[in-house]
Amino acid sequence: MTELQLTLSPEQSADNQFIKKQIAKNLDIETNDISEFRIIRKSIDARGRIPLVIMQLRVFINENTDKHIYQEPFNYRNVSNKKEVIIIGAGPAGLFAALRLIELGFCPIIVERGKNVKERKVDIANISKNKELNEESNLCFGEGGAGTFSDGKLYSRSNKRGNTNRIIEIFHYHGAKDEILYEAHPHIGTDILSVVVTNIRKTILECGGQILFSAKVTDILIENGKAKGVRLADNRVLKSDYVILATGHSARDIYRLLQEKNIAIQAKGFAMGVRVEHPQEL
Structure with a gap:
């Protein structure tokens, strides 16, 4: 080579x-x-x-080659009998946390207030078609998070916060095109992104993880200063010694809950792009 x-x-x-x-x-x-x-x-x-x-x-x-070569093989294994970790939110942070937990030998349980991608599409169509808003299943909430129906641009190549190439490989492993592995400004594409998100869900479920949709967290259970589980809107209680918060920026009720429980919250800076539309004569 x-x-x-x-x-x-x-x-x-x-x-x-x-x-x-x-x-x-x-x-x-x-x-x-x-x-x-x-x-x-x-x-x-x-x-x-x-x-x-x-x-x-x-x-x-003059040598044999595999179809694809990743930096290292993916170790997605059966974790159905392993220690459970609750993840609040099925956006990018929650889904990728679940995949990593599987590789580390933990069983992820994702609780998501919204619906899966297929059902979510119906609710989003209803916003423009019938002027009906489902407050728990819309452009902000649901499987894949707020970016599921975006263009799926993957412009960051920074290595300051982790191995971004590995993230791109995970997208590719779950159905994104080969081009994202090498293009300088890769993007998955809106039509493919929902397929990739669905395939990530399949990997999690096939490995013994769980994903609960329409499961809104209303309380984080804390004992002796440590998280011990969550309570859902239907009063179900899920217990675990580990809880990962991956709610994204739109779940304001969760941030109010954290404040009420005196859990430390720190603001984080972020970059924001703005598109301005104006009459042509301007």
Whole structure:
């Protein structure tokens, strides 16, 4: 295996046979010697009159290859009989926390006030069609969180807060296209994102985890200064020595509850984009 970089025109970068010939030329080998090549990074240089595509390639020469190579294999195993951890919220933080808990040998129990993706789509359609708002199942609440029906852009490549490439691999493992593994500005796409979220749910359930929809948390049970479980709106009580709060920014009732219980809350800065629409004459 070896790596090399090619600078091509947009047309050339879309032609795998041309790319293969360029690889062979650069490495001074025959095209038949190339078992496979994979794009590991792709970006566009638009500074000149003619845009160029810069491709970082991993080339396998006369060797067997697997279909995909991740940084490390995913260790999603059966945790149905393992120690349970309650996760409040089935947005990105909650779903990814559940996947990581499974890898670490814990059984996640996600409680989500909203509905699953399929049922949530109906409630969102009702907002514009019938002017009806389901306060627990809408653009903010439900499986996948507030971003489920967004474009799914994955622009962050910062390594300051963890391995972002691993996150992208998890999206890919659960159904996102190959392009997100190497594009400089990857995005999953609205139509695929809901499928990816559904597949993440399937992984959690197949490993023995649980996801409770339409299960609104109304109280966090605390004993001797430690969380011991949650109470739901229907008065069900779930017990666990570990509770992960992954509610997102829209669950204001949860933040009021934390304040009432004198649980420390610290404000966090965030970046916000703004779109301004105005008459054309302005």
